[in-house]
Amino acid sequence: NPDSAGFAFPEWAYKPESSPGSRQIQLWHFILELLRKQEYNDVIAWQGDYGEFVIKDPDEVARLWGARKCKPQMNYDKLSRALRYYYNKRILHKTKGKRFTYKFNFNKLVLVNYPFIDMGSSGRGVPQSAPPVPTGGTHFRFPPSTPSEVLSSSEELRSPGVFSTVARRMARGSVSDCSDGTSTNSELEEAAAADERAIGPDRAFRGLLAPRLPHESLFRFYGGHPTPAGLPRPAPRVHADPLSPFPVSPLPGPGGLLSPALSMMGSHFSFNPEDMKHYLQAHTQSVYNYHLSPRAFLHYPNIVVPQPHRPTPEKPAPHHLQAPPMPLPLSQQQADDAHASPFKFKLQPPPLGRKQREAGSSLAAAASSSNHASSFTGAGPNVGPAVGGAPPKIKVEPVSDLSEEDVEVTDISEEDELNPNSEDEEGDMFPPLPHSRHHHHHLKNGSGISPSAPHPEEDPDDDEEVFKTPATPPPGGGGAFPLMGLKTEPGQAVAPVSPGGTRCIPLKLRFKRRWSEDQRMEADGDREEAEDKKVLGLMLPPAPTQRRASSELQRATAQLSLENAGC
DNA sequence: AACGGAATGT
DNA sequence: ACATTCCGTT
Numbered sequence A: 001n002p003d004s005a006g007f008a009f010p011e012w013a014y015k016p017e018s019s020p021g022s023r024q025i026q027l028w029h030f031i032l033e034l035l036r037k038q039e040y041n042d043v044i045a046w047q048g049d050y051g052e053f054v055i056k057d058p059d060e061v062a063r064l065w066g067a068r069k070c071k072p073q074m075n076y077d078k079l080s081r082a083l084r085y086y087y088n089k090r091i092l093h094k095t096k097g098k099r100f101t102y103k104f105n106f107n108k109l110v111l112v113n114y115p116f117i118d119m120g121s122s123g124r125g126v127p128q129s130a131p132p133v134p135t136g137g138t139h140f141r142f143p144p145s146t147p148s149e150v151l152s153s154s155e156e157l158r159s160p161g162v163f164s165t166v167a168r169r170m171a172r173g174s175v176s177d178c179s180d181g182t183s184t185n186s187e188l189e190e191a192a193a194a195d196e197r198a199i200g201p202d203r204a205f206r207g208l209l210a211p212r213l214p215h216e217s218l219f220r221f222y223g224g225h226p227t228p229a230g231l232p233r234p235a236p237r238v239h240a241d242p243l244s245p246f247p248v249s250p251l252p253g254p255g256g257l258l259s260p261a262l263s264m265m266g267s268h269f270s271f272n273p274e275d276m277k278h279y280l281q282a283h284t285q286s287v288y289n290y291h292l293s294p295r296a297f298l299h300y301p302n303i304v305v306p307q308p309h310r311p312t313p314e315k316p317a318p319h320h321l322q323a324p325p326m327p328l329p330l331s332q333q334q335a336d337d338a339h340a341s342p343f344k345f346k347l348q349p350p351p352l353g354r355k356q357r358e359a360g361s362s363l364a365a366a367a368s369s370s371n372h373a374s375s376f377t378g379a380g381p382n383v384g385p386a387v388g389g390a391p392p393k394i395k396v397e398p399v400s401d402l403s404e405e406d407v408e409v410t411d412i413s414e415e416d417e418l419n420p421n422s423e424d425e426e427g428d429m430f431p432p433l434p435h436s437r438h439h440h441h442h443l444k445n446g447s448g449i450s451p452s453a454p455h456p457e458e459d460p461d462d463d464e465e466v467f468k469t470p471a472t473p474p475p476g477g478g479g480a481f482p483l484m485g486l487k488t489e490p491g492q493a494v495a496p497v498s499p500g501g502t503r504c505i506p507l508k509l510r511f512k513r514r515w516s517e518d519q520r521m522e523a524d525g526d527r528e529e530a531e532d533k534k535v536l537g538l539m540l541p542p543a544p545t546q547r548r549a550s551s552e553l554q555r556a557t558a559q560l561s562l563e564n565a566g567c
Numbered sequence B: 001a002a003c004g005g006a007a008t009g010t
Numbered sequence C: 001a002c003a004t005t006c007c008g009t010t
Helices: A027-035 A058-069 A076-089 A106-113 A147-152 A154-158 A166-170 A185-199 A273-289 A332-338 A361-374 A402-409 A460-468 A507-512 A517-524 A529-539 A546-563
Strands: A044-046 A052-055 A092-094 A101-104 A263-265 A268-270
Touching: A027 A044, A027 A058, A027 A076, A058 A076, A076 A092
Parallel strands: none
Antiparallel strands: A044 A052, A052 A101, A092 A101, A263 A268
16 A cells, blocks of 8 residues: 555545545534635634634534534534534634634644744744734635735735635535525535635736645645735745745644644654654655645755655646656665554544543542553653552543643744643634643542642643753754754653653653554554545546646545435 | 533534 | 534522
């Protein structure tokens, strides 16, 4: 299964919204979908801050969602539960104080995914929070609908909605459901048209350079800090050609969130050069596949990334509109690592087998003991009283367990760090993890060591701390990525787990923890590669000629969508 | 209204 | 994994 190639793109990227038949649509996709269609403006709309939206008619949204999923019993209560699950995943958070208002967690994701963007060496000055929507209007829409549109102006690069997808268009009609006749063909057409209109002339460049490949249908995020329209900012410092951004996900998807600064092998992060190499290879591959500008190549000191060979002798010419990205034959090594590399991490850790709580006490005990061999997270460097005894049977809060967050570790910049109080609100923040290890957890054991107490800094957002610490500025390196010391030898870098002496776990080690087999499995067993591939196959057929192709594609997909109309 | 645990389903 | 369903708590 050479082309599964393990790495490369996370599956969600390929089904941004639409695999035509996608009954698998995810709620947030759906929300986004509704959000971008004016028809639903009275039902749900962007409002307020960047990424913030209001569900004006909860029942209707629920109805639509239910229709889409063929779950007639859907209601807002249930839907909102699903939304709440997104909090942990960092996809969404609630805008407090505003009814039915949620917010997509963009900034973070952007940064994480676009490490190439040098947010500011200019200083931490860059305000974290997104500036008020400049759109003059009260609401904005995710502007571009096509990659080319997106890519067109630099302004756009900074605009709030940076998401773009061809797929979105394809998905058109995806709102339609199985049973209710509300959505019809005409609606679809109409929507398409409307969309077109909405896009407006501004995207003058459309088509200029964006390759419109089918697979461009991944969500992309360009740029980072949105800037008020009126305040043009110098072009973003992007290491990659802004016009040829590396396709990455705005979401915490497998692989999506990691910055090249870190690679994640299996379920642990690694600073290992080898791993990095793989990561970079993947990236490189992507650059080729997507015909991105060579400038998009990441360069890290000390790491030589073999360039993928293209079947076609063509040079990686930047603006090339065609060529199906294809899974190139991977090198042996790559192949080997294929399974290891798909870095993936879960955002919502598996509920530990806590349940039995009430029932079997003995069971619980057993469970706890087995399970936490590695459970302490906490232990910051000095703190860690290492436990002597048994790992406290604290409820292992998934998210809090660094693992997940680590994802954001990558987030180089921002975060409140500076002002912890900042709290959510504006900008990106992360919603403070809902369940951080704050309350409960009464340590039963007499150890007196409280899991939470000792690590004040350990809050969810300490990730950056974690990140910074190991930083070993590359010597002569580009300095662009201060974060990583690629030189680090695995051995030295990662302090071996000292038997018994657990304290002083190097920060890096924290990344290594995994909570369960499960996770590990998921991490590398890469599973749905099936999906990936499948979609890949579907989505990346020989790219015909760009422009028109997309419309044809649209049509085709629309049709497919319709076919699926029935439950 | 919003939250989040738990069980269940696909 | 990602909801859906149900439900007690805030």
